[in-house]
Amino acid sequence: QSTWVPTIFVFIAYWVIGLRAFGDVTYFGCFIGTWLIILCNAFTFEAVGLVIGASVLNFREGITAAAVFAVTTMLVGGFFIRMLPIWLQWIRFLSILHYSYEMLLQLEFWGPNEANIRCPTDRAQSMFPNSCANSNPDAKIANHEIISNLKGDDLPFWGNLIILICMGILLRALGYLALRYLNKGGRPRTFGAFIKEKLCPSGTCCKKDQPSGQTGGQPGVGGPPP
Numbered sequence: 001q002s003t004w005v006p007t008i009f010v011f012i013a014y015w016v017i018g019l020r021a022f023g024d025v026t027y028f029g030c031f032i033g034t035w036l037i038i039l040c041n042a043f044t045f046e047a048v049g050l051v052i053g054a055s056v057l058n059f060r061e062g063i064t065a066a067a068v069f070a071v072t073t074m075l076v077g078g079f080f081i082r083m084l085p086i087w088l089q090w091i092r093f094l095s096i097l098h099y100s101y102e103m104l105l106q107l108e109f110w111g112p113n114e115a116n117i118r119c120p121t122d123r124a125q126s127m128f129p130n131s132c133a134n135s136n137p138d139a140k141i142a143n144h145e146i147i148s149n150l151k152g153d154d155l156p157f158w159g160n161l162i163i164l165i166c167m168g169i170l171l172r173a174l175g176y177l178a179l180r181y182l183n184k185g186g187r188p189r190t191f192g193a194f195i196k197e198k199l200c201p202s203g204t205c206c207k208k209d210q211p212s213g214q215t216g217g218q219p220g221v222g223g224p225p226p
Contacts, residue, residue: 006042010035019108033107040164041100047171048096054178073097082150096167099160105150106157109143117141 020030048069056062075081076088077097084092092098119132119139126132127149131141155163 002042002046003039006038007035010038030107034104037100037103037107037161040161040168041096044096044164044168044171047168047175050175051171051178054175055182057182077101096164099155099164099167102155102160103157103164105147109146117146 014031014034019034020027049066052062052065052069056065072091073095074097076084076092077095078092078101079097117140119128119141120126128141128145131145132139
């Protein structure tokens with residue numbers, strides 16, 4: 001299911017969106033590359049689900065954690081919000097969609113040719129002044145200008161791919177550790193209970209010390225009860 005659902009999506013959405021068609025073998029490689037990027041993205045997001053499912057034992061809390069993570073990673077990925085405050089720019093590097101978006105952007109607009117995107121009618125409001133400076137009504141935007149305006153960082157294609165794969169492997173390892181230690185012996189435990197057990201293995205440090213001279217008899221009376 002983790003492979004055929006993204007596959008069906010790509011085989012339908014690729015043509016609906018109007019991405020690079022089969023002009024030659026190179027464009028066919030763009031289609032295959034888009035498909036593989038979506039599969040890597042699904043592989044990593046599936047690992048996030050494994051981590052949340054193994055560490056958050058309450059169903060409602062797990063759904064909430066998954067929803068918060070999904071919305072956050074979409075907002076800071078670079079597609080919906082391009083300009084983040086300087087004190088919040090670091091969070092985009094934790095977004096899975098950030099690396100997928102960067103790779104898809106480079107794959108679609110690579111090369112020296114012009115993209116099949118015409119300049120807007122109002123040239124003064126265009127984000128691409130170099131390509132839309134002339135008065136030609138059929139002027140199109142150059143690929144390199146699109147990438148320079150929309151690309152979030154300077155990581156190459158293979159750099160984004162390696163980071164995305166490493167994130168998927170690391171998250172799956174965290175999911176294994178959660179299953180191995182948070183559910184040890186068939187006893188489901190929360191993360192807080194696991195930390196408490198590691199800090200206080202015998203349980204004695206978590207108990208209040210009894211007052212000196214009181215050994216189990218009547219309150220305030222030393223020695224054993226009569």
